[in-house]
Amino acid sequence: xxNIGLQKKICTLPVRRFRGRTRCYLRxxxxxxxxxxxxxxxxxxxxxxxxxxxxxLEQVETFQEQGYREMVVTGINVGKYGLDLHExxxxxxxxxxxxxxxxxxxxxLSSVEPVEVNDRLVALMADNVNFMPHLHIPLQSxxxxxxxxxxxxxxxxxxxxxxxxxxxxxxxxxxxxxxLAGFPGEDEEAAENTLRLLQGxxxxxxxxxxxxxxxxxxxxxxxxxxxxxxxxARVRRLRELDQEKRSGFYRxxxxxxxxxxxxxxxxxxxxxxxxxxxxxxxxxxxxxxLIRQVVRVRLDRIEENIPIALxxxxxD
Numbered sequence: 001x002x003n004i005g006l007q008k009k010i011c012t013l014p015v016r017r018f019r020g021r022t023r024c025y026l027r028x029x030x031x032x033x034x035x036x037x038x039x040x041x042x043x044x045x046x047x048x049x050x051x052x053x054x055x056x057l058e059q060v061e062t063f064q065e066q067g068y069r070e071m072v073v074t075g076i077n078v079g080k081y082g083l084d085l086h087e088x089x090x091x092x093x094x095x096x097x098x099x100x101x102x103x104x105x106x107x108x109l110s111s112v113e114p115v116e117v118n119d120r121l122v123a124l125m126a127d128n129v130n131f132m133p134h135l136h137i138p139l140q141s142x143x144x145x146x147x148x149x150x151x152x153x154x155x156x157x158x159x160x161x162x163x164x165x166x167x168x169x170x171x172x173x174x175x176x177x178x179x180l181a182g183f184p185g186e187d188e189e190a191a192e193n194t195l196r197l198l199q200g201x202x203x204x205x206x207x208x209x210x211x212x213x214x215x216x217x218x219x220x221x222x223x224x225x226x227x228x229x230x231x232x233a234r235v236r237r238l239r240e241l242d243q244e245k246r247s248g249f250y251r252x253x254x255x256x257x258x259x260x261x262x263x264x265x266x267x268x269x270x271x272x273x274x275x276x277x278x279x280x281x282x283x284x285x286x287x288x289x290l291i292r293q294v295v296r297v298r299l300d301r302i303e304e305n306i307p308i309a310l311x312x313x314x315x316d
Contacts, residue, residue: 179208
C-alpha cells in the first residue's frame, strides 16, 4: 500500500515451477526510471528496484534443482539492474556470473535498451556459450523527431550502430525489436522513415503495437493524435514486414545445425517443437521422450512459414 513511487525494495516472489513450461523466468528487476512519454509503468510500478544477488542465486539454484535447461532473465528495465543496490553488481557482471555458475543452463535476456547494448554485453555473449545469441531491443520509432517526443534516450543513428555491432560479432544472432505505430505527431514522413529503416536493417522479427492513450501520461495529452484508420494501416504494413523479416531470417539459416530445447509436441502438426539458440521456432519428427531435452537438428525446409528440421542426434 502507499505511494508506489516511494518504494525502494522489490517484492520478492520465489518460484519453484512454471507449470507447463520448459523454460523458467528469472525476474531480477521491477519498475522504471525512463518516463517515456507514452508509458504508464513508472507511475504504476514505481522506480527501478533490483533483487539482491543472494536472492537471485537462490532462485536460480531452485530452477536448476527442478531440472530447467533454459532461463529467461526478465524485468521492466533489466539494463538498470543493480544501480539501486550497493553490491558492486550490474547487469553485465550479473549475467556473466550466472552464465559461469550455471554453465549447463541456457540463458536469454528478455529485452535490453539500445543504450545498454555495449562492448561489455558483446564480450560476455562471446565469452559464454550458454548465453543465447538472441537480443530483443526496442526501437519504437525510426524517426528522430518522434523518438524525442517519446522521450526515448537514443537516436536512429545510435540504434543502427547497435544493430551493426551485434551482427558484426554474431552474424547468425536473432534480433527482435518493438515498434509503436501511430504515435501522436507521426506523419507520413515519420512512418516512412520507420518502415525504410527496418527494411534496411538485419532485424529477425518485429513486435508491432498500435499507440494507445494511457491516461496520466504526457502523450495522452498531445493534441496531434493519429486517426485510427491511418494507425491501423501503419500497423498492418509493419506486421507484413515482420512476416517478411521472419521468413528471410529462417531462409538464411537453411541447412544449418542448431541445438533446440524441445518444449512439446505441436497439436496441429504432431511434430516436436522448440526454439534454437537464435530463437528459430523449429519443428521436427522425433520421440516424445526428447521433450525437455536439448537436441541437435538441421533446418531442412520451410513449409507454410514453419521452419522444419531433421533430428541429427538423439541423447539416448
